[in-house]
Amino acid sequence: MTSMDTEGFQEARDLLASADVVSVLSGAGVSAESGVPTFRGEEGLWKSYQPEELATPQAFRRDPRLVWEWYDWRRGKIRACKPNPGHEALARFALGSRTVRIVTQNVDGLHEEAARKASGGNDPSPGLPLELHGSIFRVKCTSCTYKVPHRDPISADSLETLPKCPVCGSLLRPDVVWFGESLDAEILSEAFRVAQGSQVCLVVGTSALVHPAASVPLATRDSGGRIIEVNPTETPLSPLARVSLRGASGEVLPPLLEGLD
Numbered sequence: 705m706t707s708m709d710t711e712g713f714q715e716a717r718d719l720l721a722s723a724d725v726v727s728v729l730s731g732a733g734v735s736a737e738s739g740v741p742t743f744r745g746e747e748g749l750w751k752s753y754q755p756e757e758l759a760t761p762q763a764f765r766r767d768p769r770l771v772w773e774w775y776d777w778r779r780g781k782i783r784a785c786k787p788n789p790g791h792e793a794l795a796r797f798a799l800g801s802r803t804v805r806i807v808t809q810n811v812d813g814l815h816e817e818a819a820r821k822a823s824g825g826n827d828p829s830p831g832l833p834l835e836l837h838g839s840i841f842r843v844k845c846t847s848c849t850y851k852v853p854h855r856d857p858i859s860a861d862s863l864e865t866l867p868k869c870p871v872c873g874s875l876l877r878p879d880v881v882w883f884g885e886s887l888d889a890e891i892l893s894e895a896f897r898v899a900q901g902s903q904v905c906l907v908v909g910t911s912a913l914v915h916p917a918a919s920v921p922l923a924t925r926d927s928g929g930r931i932i933e934v935n936p937t938e939t940p941l942s943p944l945a946r947v948s949l950r951g952a953s954g955e956v957l958p959p960l961l962e963g964l965d
């Protein structure tokens with residue numbers, strides 16, 4: 705069965721076609737077909753750790769070497785990944801005439817890469833996402849305000865080899881949002897503002913378990929808009945979605961968004 709035969713496909717296309725403003729909430733599933741491991745489920749395991757054990761400030765304080773080792777491993781995997789047809793379809797959609805804003809939980813930078821490619825040297829900004837959980841390719845100081853882009857491998861052999869702040873000498877850490885940490889207030893309020901003002905929120909590849917990100921589509925629904933979900937499996941948002949398209953985003957999004965630029 706192709707995605708175009710999926711129940712609700714035409715309804716989803718009609719909803720998107722008649723919307724002036726569309727918000728998109730994406731999660732790790734949108735990058736799965738690029739080879740980026742998701743967090744939860746069988747593919748999501750690293751050694752025997754769960755994200756809740758490593759993506760916390762407590763874990764970093766307890767064992768920064770282990771946490772950096774996990775991030776260095778993930779950064780290496782992501783560096784080798786390219787945007788897939790799902791990212792590309794979203795980027796083309798966002799660069800089209802409709803007002804589209806991509807809000808992502810992903811830290812991999814693949815939406816941005818797809819937007820730069822799709823813009824062909826023109827302004828990529830309508831396709832650049834609001835990054836709710838930061839970027840894995842940026843580091844920040846654990847003590848001062850130092851923050852820089854950082855893509856190179858790091859050595860997590862010992863505490864001594866971990867990256868240190870050039871200003872104050874403290875440990876650097878990935879500039880991502882860990883459990884128990886607040887999201888950037890401006891980015892978060894912009895995400896809710898965009899969702900509230902959109903007629904459709906397209907939710908792609910997220911388990912919708914982590915808040916406040918998982919609440920963003922509720923702002924669309926609470927203001928009278930519709931949620932369209934693209935995910936191979938059911939999530940807590942499925943009962944609230946007008947349409948749930950059960951498939952991989954790299955297969956569903958290109959035909960879903962085709963011609964809606």
Ligand code: BJW
Nearest residue numbers: 731732733742743744809880884909910911914915952953
């Ligand atoms: C495909 C596919 C394909 C597969 N195509 N799809 C309200 C209620 C309960 C708890 C809380 C709450 N508010 C806040 C909390 C606490 C906590 C939380 O949400 N806990 C829950 C888990 C219970 N939230 C926080 O702590 C947040 N901070 C905060 O709220 O601050 C204020 C506060 C502080 C203290 C107390 C209370 C409030 C911060 C959350 C930060 C999350 N950080 C991480 C790590 C980021 C850095 C990094 O990458 O290392 O973000 S955790 C991890 O989960 C990552 C992700 O962005 C996030 C979401 O995961 P995602 O993207 O949904 O991925 P998966 O793997 O879960 O799902 C993949 C999906 O794709 C699946 O559904 C598949 O089916 C699908 N899929 N292949 C399409 N081809």
Ligand code: ZN
Nearest residue numbers: 845848869872
């Ligand atoms: Zn510093």
